[in-house]
Amino acid sequence: MPRLLANLSPGENGRITHVAGEADVRHQLLEMGLTSGTLVRMVRVAPLGDPLELHVRGYRLSVRKSEAAMVTIEGD
Amino acid sequence: MAESAEATMLSAGVKRIAIAGNPNSGKTTVFNKLTGLRHKVGNYPGVTVEKREGRLDGTDIVLLDLPGTYSLSARSPDQEIARDVLFGRLKGTDLPDAVLLVIDANNLERNLYLASQVLELGTPVVIACNMMDVAEARHTTVDCEALSNELGVPVVPTIASKERGLTQLRQALSNTSFTSNMHRQSRPWRLPNAFEKALSNATTILARSGRIREQAMHGAALLWMTDYLSGDKRSREAAERLLSAIPSEDAEKLRATGRQVAEQIPDPVETAIEARYDWISQVAHRVLAQHDSEKRRTGSTTDKIDRILTHRVFGLAIFAVIMFLLFLSIFSWAEPLMDLIETGQLALAGWVEALIPKGPLQSLMTDGVITGVGAVVVFFPQICILFLFLSILEASGYMARAAFLMDRLMSRVGLHGKSFIPLLSSYACAIPGIMATRTIENARDRLTTIMVAPFMSCSARLPVYIIVIGAVFGDRTWLKAGVMFGMYALGTITALVMALLFKKTLLAGPRPTFIMELPPYHMPQPKTVLREMWDRSKLFLTGAGTTIFAVCVLIWALSYFPRMDETELSSEVKAQIAQLDAGDTDSRENIISGAQLRQSALGRLGHFIEPAIEPLGYDWRLGIGILSSFLAREVFVGAMGITFSVGEADETSEALRDKLAGATWPDGRPVLTPWVGMGLMVFYVLACQCVSTLAVVRRETGSWRWPALMFTYMTVLAYLASLAVYQIGSRLG
Ligand SMILES: Nc1nc2c(ncn2[C@@H]2O[C@H](COP(=O)(O)OP(=O)(O)O)[C@@H](O)[C@H]2O)c(=O)[nH]1
Numbered sequence A: 001m002p003r004l005l006a007n008l009s010p011g012e013n014g015r016i017t018h019v020a021g022e023a024d025v026r027h028q029l030l031e032m033g034l035t036s037g038t039l040v041r042m043v044r045v046a047p048l049g050d051p052l053e054l055h056v057r058g059y060r061l062s063v064r065k066s067e068a069a070m071v072t073i074e075g076d
Numbered sequence B: 001m002a003e004s005a006e007a008t009m010l011s012a013g014v015k016r017i018a019i020a021g022n023p024n025s026g027k028t029t030v031f032n033k034l035t036g037l038r039h040k041v042g043n044y045p046g047v048t049v050e051k052r053e054g055r056l057d058g059t060d061i062v063l064l065d066l067p068g069t070y071s072l073s074a075r076s077p078d079q080e081i082a083r084d085v086l087f088g089r090l091k092g093t094d095l096p097d098a099v100l101l102v103i104d105a106n107n108l109e110r111n112l113y114l115a116s117q118v119l120e121l122g123t124p125v126v127i128a129c130n131m132m133d134v135a136e137a138r139h140t141t142v143d144c145e146a147l148s149n150e151l152g153v154p155v156v157p158t159i160a161s162k163e164r165g166l167t168q169l170r171q172a173l174s175n176t177s178f179t180s181n182m183h184r185q186s187r188p189w190r191l192p193n194a195f196e197k198a199l200s201n202a203t204t205i206l207a208r209s210g211r212i213r214e215q216a217m218h219g220a221a222l223l224w225m226t227d228y229l230s231g232d233k234r235s236r237e238a239a240e241r242l243l244s245a246i247p248s249e250d251a252e253k254l255r256a257t258g259r260q261v262a263e264q265i266p267d268p269v270e271t272a273i274e275a276r277y278d279w280i281s282q283v284a285h286r287v288l289a290q291h292d293s294e295k296r297r298t299g300s301t302t303d304k305i306d307r308i309l310t311h312r313v314f315g316l317a318i319f320a321v322i323m324f325l326l327f328l329s330i331f332s333w334a335e336p337l338m339d340l341i342e343t344g345q346l347a348l349a350g351w352v353e354a355l356i357p358k359g360p361l362q363s364l365m366t367d368g369v370i371t372g373v374g375a376v377v378v379f380f381p382q383i384c385i386l387f388l389f390l391s392i393l394e395a396s397g398y399m400a401r402a403a404f405l406m407d408r409l410m411s412r413v414g415l416h417g418k419s420f421i422p423l424l425s426s427y428a429c430a431i432p433g434i435m436a437t438r439t440i441e442n443a444r445d446r447l448t449t450i451m452v453a454p455f456m457s458c459s460a461r462l463p464v465y466i467i468v469i470g471a472v473f474g475d476r477t478w479l480k481a482g483v484m485f486g487m488y489a490l491g492t493i494t495a496l497v498m499a500l501l502f503k504k505t506l507l508a509g510p511r512p513t514f515i516m517e518l519p520p521y522h523m524p525q526p527k528t529v530l531r532e533m534w535d536r537s538k539l540f541l542t543g544a545g546t547t548i549f550a551v552c553v554l555i556w557a558l559s560y561f562p563r564m565d566e567t568e569l570s571s572e573v574k575a576q577i578a579q580l581d582a583g584d585t586d587s588r589e590n591i592i593s594g595a596q597l598r599q600s601a602l603g604r605l606g607h608f609i610e611p612a613i614e615p616l617g618y619d620w621r622l623g624i625g626i627l628s629s630f631l632a633r634e635v636f637v638g639a640m641g642i643t644f645s646v647g648e649a650d651e652t653s654e655a656l657r658d659k660l661a662g663a664t665w666p667d668g669r670p671v672l673t674p675w676v677g678m679g680l681m682v683f684y685v686l687a688c689q690c691v692s693t694l695a696v697v698r699r700e701t702g703s704w705r706w707p708a709l710m711f712t713y714m715t716v717l718a719y720l721a722s723l724a725v726y727q728i729g730s731r732l733g
Helices: A023-031 B004-013 B027-037 B077-087 B105-119 B133-135 B144-151 B166-175 B191-210 B214-228 B233-245 B248-265 B268-287 B293-297 B301-309 B314-355 B361-375 B379-398 B399-410 B418-427 B428-440 B443-455 B461-473 B479-503 B527-558 B571-579 B587-597 B599-608 B610-616 B620-629 B635-643 B654-664 B674-686 B692-699 B706-733
Strands: A003-004 A012-020 A039-045 A052-056 A059-063 A071-073 B017-020 B039-043 B050-053 B061-065 B100-102 B125-130 B155-157 B515-517
Touching: A012 A023, A012 B233, A023 A071, A023 B268, A052 B027, A059 B301, A059 B399, A071 B314, B004 B428, B017 B027, B017 B077, B017 B105, B017 B314, B027 B050, B027 B061, B027 B100, B027 B125, B027 B166, B027 B527, B039 B268, B050 B527, B050 B587, B050 B620, B061 B100, B077 B248, B100 B105, B100 B166, B105 B133, B105 B144, B105 B214, B105 B268, B105 B635, B125 B144, B125 B166, B125 B479, B144 B155, B144 B268, B155 B166, B155 B233, B191 B214, B191 B268, B191 B314, B214 B248, B214 B268, B233 B248, B233 B610, B233 B620, B293 B515, B301 B314, B301 B399, B301 B654, B314 B361, B314 B379, B314 B399, B314 B418, B314 B620, B361 B527, B379 B418, B379 B527, B418 B443, B428 B443, B443 B479, B443 B692, B461 B515, B461 B635, B461 B654, B515 B654, B527 B599, B527 B692, B587 B599, B587 B620, B587 B635, B599 B610, B599 B620, B610 B620, B620 B635, B620 B674, B635 B654, B692 B706
Parallel strands: B017 B061, B017 B100, B100 B125, B125 B155
Antiparallel strands: A003 A071, A012 A039, A012 A071, A039 A052, A052 A059, A059 B515, B039 B050, B050 B061
């Protein structure tokens, strides 16, 4: 079932199916390794509620919820 | 034959090797170890990206440190510089003979993204596969030999922080065959056929133009194509620049290849990125011994630390403590050093006074040159301490966590998490604060932060608050504390509101983004940290120092000339002197220098602007104070001391406080009423009265446009606000 990366709970995994949004942000996310088929894990949410910490391709990446809402994933 | 002849010819000259890599890969550490910390630091032309160059120990090879980047797209100035250097088209930097790529063994896939882009530019490459110790601790092994076979270039395993593998790396660098290109002529990964076909056409066209080296042609064509078809303005501009540099016929044909791709492939940029990553995943799979990334990461040291440092309660509490320490250190640890500098300055001035006979030359030396040098050097301790802190925060990996914790707060006013520390530092002094904005990649966020930083009440405003509050509110301690707090609050709120305004108007841009790596924690290396602190602090002396010095001498000239003869003193002044005891030469001096200042160019300016400042409730004497404060706020108190003929004064001077409290208009009304005092302080909160800040802004933004705007809008704002305070306040009673 497709979900948004922004809606994952800490500890949950998903496999990226699509990155939407404006071209420049999308390309930046892709270059950081969020390409389709990649496994991501939501690690934690920052204490004030935003941004998020993700685990992707063996490293930690922080993005805002608004950016994570551009990424569609499916359960893994 | 031809090749060896070329090799002998080239070996005569100095070889240049550029170091490229992702941020946090250990690039700086590798550079420092290879050059033995002997290097010089400058800036790339027009931008504030630091440029380090040093000699590889014991050879004639020069190493050049490129800014750390994740890719060679032209999205940020850093990336553009890295790529322009690799293409040999950055002014003042020759095409490197080879590239040393530093990659992080723990983060192979993302590091290989940049690496593969660099490899496609055809320059000889040596790879340092760094952080092998961390990889080992995570039960991962990188097969460097296999990686070397995959990429076709030497790969040396290193642990830069422990100096392991560096001998082999040095050897590999010295053995690089600088003339032959050992890369494959084509990419090891494929794009869809239509894309490949268009690219091969683009390559032919570029080859004809002669603008790009033959070896770089394939990589250049792909980079151009993805720039041209990118949604990013900066990237498209970069693509257009190349088009305008080649014959217009060829440019048209090149554009046609771009259109061809755009017609057949829905998102070519995405396609290219995904195809590259597909290949990278395969390579990583083949060279990594343990590929189960999930098990590997859970329970790492970084994770354990982060569970505390980004914790809802402890994380924020620890952050607050660290920020408090930062604040305390620049605010108070620097104090003794600053006092020492001021004492030294006074001693030097005294010595010069004894050496040079009284007159213009003596005054130029003591009040112009020595004051000017002092004005630069006095900031130096604060700047060093701040940069020491920042270097430690950066090298340890905490800087990214600070941004992670504070981003929500800063995004409310349209700023970035990384704006927090620069703004906080500005409470001590806007100069190091503005210099600290270098960590903000987005140009608009960075400019916004710079433009509002001077509103944070810096320590130089404190003496002004103290003397005015003292003169106006006497002994009412609670009121005094409340007003003082109000001034700090006013500055902070104005900064935040102005940031929002800037982001909505002048510096409005596409939706702001926050995409930031959280690097693993590392123990900072003292030598590297100290060197970094020194390099950055030195840039302040050489960069802004000269401007600050020049303005100090100018203000001195304005307050010294024209000079009148003592016989020309007004009868009023003569009467004052006549009343003094015969031996009281000090008071006599004070009265005369007051009279001289009042009729100098600066004093006349004070009279000249009186009509403008009268609505604020100020007379021309306060005008002189304000005018001389544009040099630096702390000058206010000293200038008031001279104007009111009490001689050398500081904010604790009771004589000056009483003079200020007792000053009257010609008709006998007191000048410094509570509302005038409030207005005056509001003026000092909001006005940009600091040449040093403007000089630093000029340096950091690369043009006089931003400092000019900063000065204008802050001064106008200050004027209007203090006008409102005085006019409304004095009507209320
Ligand atoms: N454990 C370990 N730490 C390293 C190694 N190389 C560098 N570091 C540390 O990693 C941090 C980041 O390194 P730095 O050179 O500043 O990275 P840069 O951002 O690529 O310039 C510093 O604290 C270094 O001391 C290494 O091989 N092993």
